[in-house]
Amino acid sequence: MKTIWIIAKRELEIFFDSLIAYIILGLFLGFSGFFTWLYGNDIFLVGQANLRVFFSIASWSLFFFIPAITMKMLAEERKTGTLELLLTKSVSDRQLILGKFLGSVLLVCIALLATLPYVITVSSIGNLDNGGTICGYFGLLLMSITYTAIGIFASSITTNQIVAFMTALFIGLFFHIIFGVLAQNFTGSIGQIFETLNLQSHFESISRGVIDSKDLVYFLSITVLGLYLGESSLSKRHSS
Amino acid sequence: MDIQIEKLTKTYGPQTAVNDISFEVKTGEVLGFLGPNGAGKSTTMKMITGYIGFEKGDIQIGGKSVTDPTYDLKRHIGYLPENNPLYHDMPVIDYLEFCASLQGIEKQNINKRIREMVGVCGLNSEKHKKIGELSKGYRQRVGLAQAMIHDPEILVLDEPTTGLDPNQIIEIRKLIRDLGKEKTVILSTHILPEVEATCDRILIINRGKIVANGTSETLRKQSQGNEILKLRIEDGKADKILKSLRTLDTVQSVACIEQNQNVFEVQSLVEQTSKRNVFNLCVQNKWVLTELTPLETKLEDIFRNLTVK
Numbered sequence: 001m002k003t004i005w006i007i008a009k010r011e012l013e014i015f016f017d018s019l020i021a022y023i024i025l026g027l028f029l030g031f032s033g034f035f036t037w038l039y040g041n042d043i044f045l046v047g048q049a050n051l052r053v054f055f056s057i058a059s060w061s062l063f064f065f066i067p068a069i070t071m072k073m074l075a076e077e078r079k080t081g082t083l084e085l086l087l088t089k090s091v092s093d094r095q096l097i098l099g100k101f102l103g104s105v106l107l108v109c110i111a112l113l114a115t116l117p118y119v120i121t122v123s124s125i126g127n128l129d130n131g132g133t134i135c136g137y138f139g140l141l142l143m144s145i146t147y148t149a150i151g152i153f154a155s156s157i158t159t160n161q162i163v164a165f166m167t168a169l170f171i172g173l174f175f176h177i178i179f180g181v182l183a184q185n186f187t188g189s190i191g192q193i194f195e196t197l198n199l200q201s202h203f204e205s206i207s208r209g210v211i212d213s214k215d216l217v218y219f220l221s222i223t224v225l226g227l228y229l230g231e232s233s234l235s236k237r238h239s240s
Numbered sequence: 241m242d243i244q245i246e247k248l249t250k251t252y253g254p255q256t257a258v259n260d261i262s263f264e265v266k267t268g269e270v271l272g273f274l275g276p277n278g279a280g281k282s283t284t285m286k287m288i289t290g291y292i293g294f295e296k297g298d299i300q301i302g303g304k305s306v307t308d309p310t311y312d313l314k315r316h317i318g319y320l321p322e323n324n325p326l327y328h329d330m331p332v333i334d335y336l337e338f339c340a341s342l343q344g345i346e347k348q349n350i351n352k353r354i355r356e357m358v359g360v361c362g363l364n365s366e367k368h369k370k371i372g373e374l375s376k377g378y379r380q381r382v383g384l385a386q387a388m389i390h391d392p393e394i395l396v397l398d399e400p401t402t403g404l405d406p407n408q409i410i411e412i413r414k415l416i417r418d419l420g421k422e423k424t425v426i427l428s429t430h431i432l433p434e435v436e437a438t439c440d441r442i443l444i445i446n447r448g449k450i451v452a453n454g455t456s457e458t459l460r461k462q463s464q465g466n467e468i469l470k471l472r473i474e475d476g477k478a479d480k481i482l483k484s485l486r487t488l489d490t491v492q493s494v495a496c497i498e499q500n501q502n503v504f505e506v507q508s509l510v511e512q513t514s515k516r517n518v519f520n521l522c523v524q525n526k527w528v529l530t531e532l533t534p535l536e537t538k539l540e541d542i543f544r545n546l547t548v549k
Contacts, residue, residue, distance in 0.1 A: 003342060006338065006341050006342055007342075010330075010338050013334075014327075014329060014330070017329065018329060080325050080328075081321060081323060081325030082325045082326065082327060084286070084291050084321045084325065085319075085321060085325050085326075085386075086342070087291055088289040088290065088291050088314060088317070088319045088321070089314055089339065089342045089343055090312060090314045090315045090342060090343050090344055091314075091342055237291070237292050237293075238292060238293030239293060
């Protein structure tokens with residue numbers, strides 16, 4: 001556990017040492033802030049004291065920004081050879097994957113924490129539904145860990161960060177849109193399967209305030225699968 | 241800790257990188273790993289450090305197999321990989337601290353170890369810079385510092401002196417020699433004089449197979465065979481000297497290299513020396529012996545003989 005934390009901590013330190021962290025955080029806040037407060041179907045148009053608008057915008061911006069965070073995690077280590085350095089220290093493949101995962105998730109958490117002024121602002125305008133808001137953030141968090149695990153896996157299979165980014169987006173796209181579209185086009189049990197795989201419907205049911213064990217199992221099982229596949233692709237070097 | 245390697249084999253697809261090699265390294269020994277590019281040096285080192293697996297054979301370190309998952313072997317090994325990969329965006333001190341804590345050094349000892357390593361590797365003036373800003377030689381020192389930070393019993397160094405200037409090379413060689421007194425050190429290099437200067441034993445590997453294993457003296461003896469002397473004899477006629485040299489009973493053959501300078505090359509019979517006989521011959525004939533040099537086979541020649549085929 002200590003090893004995982006050391007790796008995660010370094011990841012965060014490096015991130016805030018470089019410009020990338022601030023660019024990504026700035027873009028995330030700018031993008032979600034713009035659509036929540038200023039443009040289109042914003043809070044003032046809806047006229048209700050809740051953060052529904054923000055949650056649906058944030059789910060889209062996280063969809064793009066998480067792959068940008070995770071793309072370098074293992075791809076860069078592999079490319080520069082530092083992967084060999086790490087894994088010949090007292091670090092197992094699993095610890096490395098979990099450390100990278102934890103580091104990325106913490107970064108997303110920091111981004112989410114930075115949106116707390118939105119909550120404060122809205123609650124000063126009207127009577128904010130606290131339970132709904134907490135559930136909304138919880139849903140965003142679950143979605144984030146799922147996409148982070150997918151991103152870590154995508155980063156583990158290549159040495160090229162762009163390829164890692166595109167792969168993560170491509171896999172994410174299925175969960176974010178394609179399964180939903182397929183669910184509408186098919187009827188019966190096939191439609192049911194696609195509906196189960198559709199991340200949006202699970203996310204919406206949580207952010208509506210209903211925390212169902214089905215949704216938790218859904219998010220956590222994709223996360224575990226992503227991390228497991230990431231670990232196996234690291235371990236591939238042992239066999240020829 | 242001793243390292244024992246038994247019948248180790250590793251293939252990359254159709255290519256055999258390491259083919260059935262066995263050797264042993266004992267505590268207090270510095271083993272030099274020589275071989276042309278692509279001979280399997282780095283692959284063997286990677287297998288010893290547990291970075292990659294292998295198909296057949298076994299590596300035992302301290303009597304336990306590296307494949308034993310319950311054995312946290314990596315804490316006992318310090319490894320400097322080929323090309324010395326480092327995090328260029330980290331300051332030297334932070335990086336060493338990161339490595340130390342990953343190797344499980346207790347918090348209160350980390351700063352002490354870092355100070356020691358900074359001193360030993362001569363990093364004091366550069367310790368607050370980012371690694372990316374350092375010159376190649378300093379990066380190499382950082383690489384050595386991270387390998388030694390947890391005071392490992394085994395050091396595996398893949399080309400440790402590349403990029404260093406001659407002064408640094410001498411310092412690092414001395415450091416490796418000192419470390420080698422108590423620890424087990426394996427180092428690979430392309431620089432042949434380096435092996436002679438630092439290593440107790442030499443292992444030459446070619447195309448995944450061991451072609452020579454021994455101290456530099458034994459390797460010399462094996463490849464050289466008979467004694468060869470280079471002589472310069474003055475105050476005599478070349479053809480007469482040549483004739484008399486041939487009559488000596490320890491001499492196998494004589495060649496005249498430079499006629500007008502009276503320089504000869506004398507090869508003795510197996511396991512015999514002609515030095516005394518040559519001297520006595522010169523005394524008898526009142527010739528003046530101005531040069532007598534035993535010719536040693538250079539390590540370069542041994543290396544070329546064994547690997548270019």
